[in-house]
Amino acid sequence: xxxxxxxxxxxxxxRMLLPVARLLRDRGWAxxxxxxxxxxxxxxxxxxxxxxxxxxxxxxxxxxxLAKGRELASALASHAISFDESVAYLGLSYADLVVDxxxxxxxxxxxxxxxxxxxxxxxLERALARVQPALVVATSAPRAERAAIVAARRQGIPSVCxxxxxxxxxxxxxxEPDFADLVCVLNGRVRDRLVAAGRSPEEVIVTGNPxxxxxxxxxxxxxxxxxxxxxxxxxxxxxxxxxxxxxxxxVATGAVGDxxxxxxxxxxxxxxxxxxxxxxxxxxxxxxxGDSRIEAGPRQHLSTRxxxxxxxxxxxxxxxxxxxxxxxxxxxxxxxxxxxxxxxxTADAPYLxxxxxxxxxxxxxxxxxxxxxxxxxxxxxxxxxxxAPRVAQALVRWL
Numbered sequence: 001x002x003x004x005x006x007x008x009x010x011x012x013x014x015r016m017l018l019p020v021a022r023l024l025r026d027r028g029w030a031x032x033x034x035x036x037x038x039x040x041x042x043x044x045x046x047x048x049x050x051x052x053x054x055x056x057x058x059x060x061x062x063x064x065x066l067a068k069g070r071e072l073a074s075a076l077a078s079h080a081i082s083f084d085e086s087v088a089y090l091g092l093s094y095a096d097l098v099v100d101x102x103x104x105x106x107x108x109x110x111x112x113x114x115x116x117x118x119x120x121x122x123x124l125e126r127a128l129a130r131v132q133p134a135l136v137v138a139t140s141a142p143r144a145e146r147a148a149i150v151a152a153r154r155q156g157i158p159s160v161c162x163x164x165x166x167x168x169x170x171x172x173x174x175x176e177p178d179f180a181d182l183v184c185v186l187n188g189r190v191r192d193r194l195v196a197a198g199r200s201p202e203e204v205i206v207t208g209n210p211x212x213x214x215x216x217x218x219x220x221x222x223x224x225x226x227x228x229x230x231x232x233x234x235x236x237x238x239x240x241x242x243x244x245x246x247x248x249x250x251v252a253t254g255a256v257g258d259x260x261x262x263x264x265x266x267x268x269x270x271x272x273x274x275x276x277x278x279x280x281x282x283x284x285x286x287x288x289x290g291d292s293r294i295e296a297g298p299r300q301h302l303s304t305r306x307x308x309x310x311x312x313x314x315x316x317x318x319x320x321x322x323x324x325x326x327x328x329x330x331x332x333x334x335x336x337x338x339x340x341x342x343x344x345x346t347a348d349a350p351y352l353x354x355x356x357x358x359x360x361x362x363x364x365x366x367x368x369x370x371x372x373x374x375x376x377x378x379x380x381x382x383x384x385x386x387x388a389p390r391v392a393q394a395l396v397r398w399l
Contacts, residue, residue, distance in 0.1 A: 002134035002399055004030045005127065007148040010039030010080075012325055013139045015211035016162050018047050019388035020137070020395070025049075029392070030399050033131050035124075037089070037144055039080050055088040057126045065095035093118040093143070116251060118143045124151040133157060135398045140170040149180050158398045162391065164209055165325065166190055168348035169252050171197055184391050186328075189354050205394060208387030215310050215332045216386055224314020224333075231301065231315070236280040239318045239370055240303070240335075241269050242326035244286040250344040257344035262322065265340055265363060269320065270297040272367045279370070282316060284309070284326070317376045320366065321357075323349035331356045332384060336373035340366060 006021055008014040014036065021032035034044045034051040044051040058066065069091020073083060093115070097106040099122055109117040124147045128136070136152040136159040138145040152159040161180040163170065167190055173179050175197035183199065184207040185191050191204045214220055228234060246261045266283060273281040274297060283296060284303040296302040303312060310329065313319070319330035320338050323345040327337050339346075339357040351357035359369040 001028070001031045003131055004032050004135045004137055004395070004399070005035065005131045005133035005148070006032055007035045007037070007124075007127075007136065007138040007145050008040055009037035009139075009141060009145070010041075010043065012164060012211050013141060013145075014040040014043055016139055016164055016209055017137060018043065018049075019210040019213055019386075020162075020391045021049060022047070023388055023392040024395070024399070027392075029396065030134070033133070035127050035144070035148070041081075052127065052130070053085050053088070054092055054123065055082075055085045057092065057123055057130070058088050059126070062092065062095070065091040067091070068094050090115075092123045093120040096120040096122045115143065119147050119150075120144055121147045121151050121154075124148045125155070128152065128155055128157065135160065135395060137162065137395070139164060140167065140174060142170065142173075146173060153178055153180075160184065160391075160395060162207075162210075163190065164211070165328065166349065166354065167194060168345075175199060177203075182394060184394065187354070205390075207390040207394065208384070209328075210386070210388035210391060212329050212332050213386040213388055215313065215329060216384060217310075220308075220310050221314045221333075223308070224311040227307075227311055228315035233280050233315065235278075236299075237278055237318070237375075238280045238282060238316045239269075239320060240282040240284055240312065240316045240326075240330070241265060241320045242284050242286075242324045242330075244322055244324045246322065246343055253344075255344055258342065261340075261342055261363070265320065265322070265366070268363055268366055270300060272370065273297060273299050276367075276371075282312070284312070286324075318370065318373050320370070321351070322346070323351075327351050328356055334376055336376065338366065338369040338373060 006017045008017050024030040024032055032049050034049050036044045036051040036053055041051050041053055066087055069087035072090040073086040128151055136148055136157055138148045140161055140163045149159045149161055158181045160182045163185045167174055183204045186209055188206055191206050194204045195201050243262050246257050246259050248257055248259055269281050273279050280299050282301045282303050313330050313333040316335055318336035321327035322340055322343040331337050337357045339351045339360040341360050341362050352360035358373050361369045
């Protein structure tokens with residue numbers, strides 16, 4: 001059976017690929033193998049797939065690279081993965097940077113961009129040599145995933161790229177006609193943007209994002225309605241604030257951000273809830289909030305990570321976001337969506353322009369936007385079909 005190498009980091013990106021890999025495996029079309037980056041490995045192995053990491057690609061002669069990796073890893077404030085994997089990822093990626101640019105230039109690039117400078121092509125060539133895939137499937141992330149597709153092209157291996165959202169900054173490399181044999185995108189507007197940027201129309205198809213497929217599961221919807229009843233929210237307008245961390249600088253432009261914006265939204269939503277008798281608000285802290293404590297006010301519910309997000313969305317009527325993908329998930333679930341502008345990444349996630357948000361307002365306009373949002377129709381069905389089967393079917397030509 002032919003192998004497919006899936007390459008992705010953790011969180012929402014690997015969840016784009018896992019449903020596709022399951023279909024390929026269950027239908028007997030291919031043997032999926034993953035290169036799981038950052039926190040992806042745990043999810044991949046929990047799903048029953050063979051998973052490699054950078055530490056598995058270390059070989060004799062890498063001693064200097066690993067020494068550099070230990071130096072770089074020791075400077076990290078925290079480790080979401082094992083120290084050994086951090087050492088391997090940083091060391092091999094930095095060694096590739098040196099191969100491509102020389103010692104002096106590599107030091108300058110890493111000093112200026114940190115890990116954003118990495119494009120570990122030579123390490124990904126090791127992964128290809130080990131797995132011997134008939135096809136490479138990767139997300140549109142800029143480092144190892146991008147390198148996997150470039151390396152596959154160099155070796156004559158077909159490749160497919162899955163774009164999670166709007167290709168805001170990824171368009172820099174997605175627009176290249178030789179980057180991936182096929183690009184799978186969220187919707188027609190993203191496709192039009194890529195075609196206008198130079199991609200052939202035959203190379204870009206609309207599939208949706210498989211990470212969101214569980215939103216369409218009737219059992220998930222029913223569990224969401226049960227959660228709503230159990231919380232005593234029937235008869236109320238329930239609005240979720242999907243909090244996130246606002247970074248001090250934009251990773252690509254270097255623009256300075258307002259790190260206190262999420263906290264100000266939390267306070268404003270508490271004020272709005274207190275003054276609106278039929279409003280129940282829910283605060284969902286972002287995983288990156290770490291040990292920060294968010295206090296819930298009257299008629300506010302603090303959602304823990306143990307509450308399944310997709311069920312929670314079916315329990316709510318509307319969602320407030322900055323640029324979180326929860327906004328898109330909420331729209332797919334049938335919620336009204338209000339985007340608060342002012343984030344460093346607002347321009348990268350134009351939810352109103354892409355038909356996802358019902359309103360995009362500064363924080364001062366949040367109360368009015370919630371009041372004017374359309375009511376949720378819970379009796380309405382959905383015409384949306386799951387994305388994973390569309391992606392899997394697109395891969396068949398190579399399998």
